[in-house]
Structure formats: structure tokens, C-alpha cells
Amino acid sequence: MMEWKEAFGVLARRLADAVVVTGIGGQTQCFFASQPTSPTMYLAGPMGLAPSVGLGMALALPHRRVVVLEGDGAMAMALGCLTTIANRQPTNYLLVVVDNGTYESGGRNPTLNAGRTDFCALARAAGFPFTLQAKDAAALTQALDRALADPGPGLLWVPIAPQGSLPGTSPFPYEVRYEFKARLKALEPDRALP
Numbered sequence: 001m002m003e004w005k006e007a008f009g010v011l012a013r014r015l016a017d018a019v020v021v022t023g024i025g026g027q028t029q030c031f032f033a034s035q036p037t038s039p040t041m042y043l044a045g046p047m048g049l050a051p052s053v054g055l056g057m058a059l060a061l062p063h064r065r066v067v068v069l070e071g072d073g074a075m076a077m078a079l080g081c082l083t084t085i086a087n088r089q090p091t092n093y094l095l096v097v098v099d100n101g102t103y104e105s106g107g108r109n110p111t112l113n114a115g116r117t118d119f120c121a122l123a124r125a126a127g128f129p130f131t132l133q134a135k136d137a138a139a140l141t142q143a144l145d146r147a148l149a150d151p152g153p154g155l156l157w158v159p160i161a162p163q164g165s166l167p168g169t170s171p172f173p174y175e176v177r178y179e180f181k182a183r184l185k186a187l188e189p190d191r192a193l194p
């Protein structure tokens with residue numbers, strides 16, 4: 001099974017031109033630790049919000065790929081958002097579900113759905129036009145190439161090994177906004193940002 005460093009290393013490299021939203025827990029910590037250069041909205045606080053925050057970004061920035069990294073536990077907590085995303089059909093939207101089978105950052109208990117939920121089938125049933133699964137680094141690279149080119153919304157399911165221990169550092173929330181804006185401005189110097 002893929003280790004988090006491998007999976008998040010591929011994600012950080014491949015998502016340089018995308019706008020990224022990370023869900024609380026392993027996603028925010030592991031992506032931050034992988035030193036991405038993308039404009040990234042690192043979320044903290046309630047679980048389950050990242051896919052919906054990403055939907056708003058995708059609708060506001062239709063010319064740019066928006067990629068959401070969400071954990072299996074948080075995804076299971078807010079499954080209804082799949083139907084809203086499918087209903088709006090943002091072609092620039094990709095939802096990556098990082099599935100370590102645990103609430104790693106919440107005490108390492110197994111997720112309520114561990115090993116039994118097919119996230120791709122859920123997304124297809126909700127109305128996502130494509131879904132992919134990647135179990136190793138080569139498959140993840142290939143899947144991202146396709147997912148960043150094909151019209152979405154897409155869902156990419158990435159099973160990884162439980163981290164055992166997380167990097168432990170998240171960016172300060174008030175810094176996230178300024179850094180996000182600065183990086184987006186660097187990608188799009190001519191665009192007026194609010």
C-alpha cells in the first residue's frame with residue numbers, strides 16, 4: 001500500500017497549476033508537509049467542508065482546475081455534497097479521496113466505513129461523469145494526468161496506508177488566506193482578485 005509521503009509527493013508535484021483545497025486532518029498536514037507550490041486553501045475546523053468549499057472555488061474560477069483533497073472519514077460525513085457537485089457539473093473540478101481507513105488525525109480509530117465503501121461507485125451514482133482509482137505512485141501520476149485533462153467533475157480514490165503519525169504542522173489559518181491570494185496572483189498576474 002502507498003505511504004503518505006509517496007502519495008502526497010505526487011500530488012504536490014502534479015497539482016502545481018491547480019487551485020487546491022485540503023480537508024482538515026491528514027490532508028492539510030500531509031499536503032503542507034509536501035511543500036506544494038499551488039495556491040492552497042488549507043482548511044481547519046469542521047470535517048466534511050472541503051468538497052463544498054472547492055465547488056465554490058470551481059464555480060468562481062471556471063478557467064482553472066480546482067482539486068480538493070479530502071479524507072475518507074470526512075468524505076463519509078458529508079456524502080450529500082456529491083449530489084450537489086454532480087448537479088452543478090463543474091468541468092474543472094476534481095475530488096481526490098485519500099483513504100487511509102482511519103480517522104488518523106482524530107485518534108486513529110478505524111473509519112466507520114473502513115474497507116467497505118466504494119467511493120467511485122458513490123460518485124458515479126451521484127452523477128459524476130468520471131471516476132478513477134490509484135493504488136500506487138505510477139497509477140496516481142497517470143490518473144492525475146487524465147483527471148486534469150478530462151472534463152469533470154471527477155473523483156479520484158486513493159487508498160494509502162495509515163500514517164501512524166502525522167507531520168504535526170498545519171499553516172496558521174490567517175496566513176493561509178494571504179499566501180493563497182499571493183500564489184493565485186503569481187499564476188494569474190492580470191486577473192483582479194477580491
Ligand SMILES: Cc1ncc(C[n+]2csc(CCOP(=O)(O)OP(=O)(O)O)c2C)c(N)n1
Nearest residue numbers: 025026046047071072073074103104105106
Ligand atoms: C465535525 C467534526 N467532527 C470531529 C472532528 C475532529 N476530527 C478532526 S480530523 C478528524 C479525523 C478526520 O479523518 P479523515 O477525514 O479520514 O482524515 P485523516 O485524518 O484520516 O487523514 C476528526 C475526527 C472535526 N474536526 N469535525
Ligand SMILES: [Mg+2]
Nearest residue numbers: 071072073102
Ligand atoms: Mg482517514
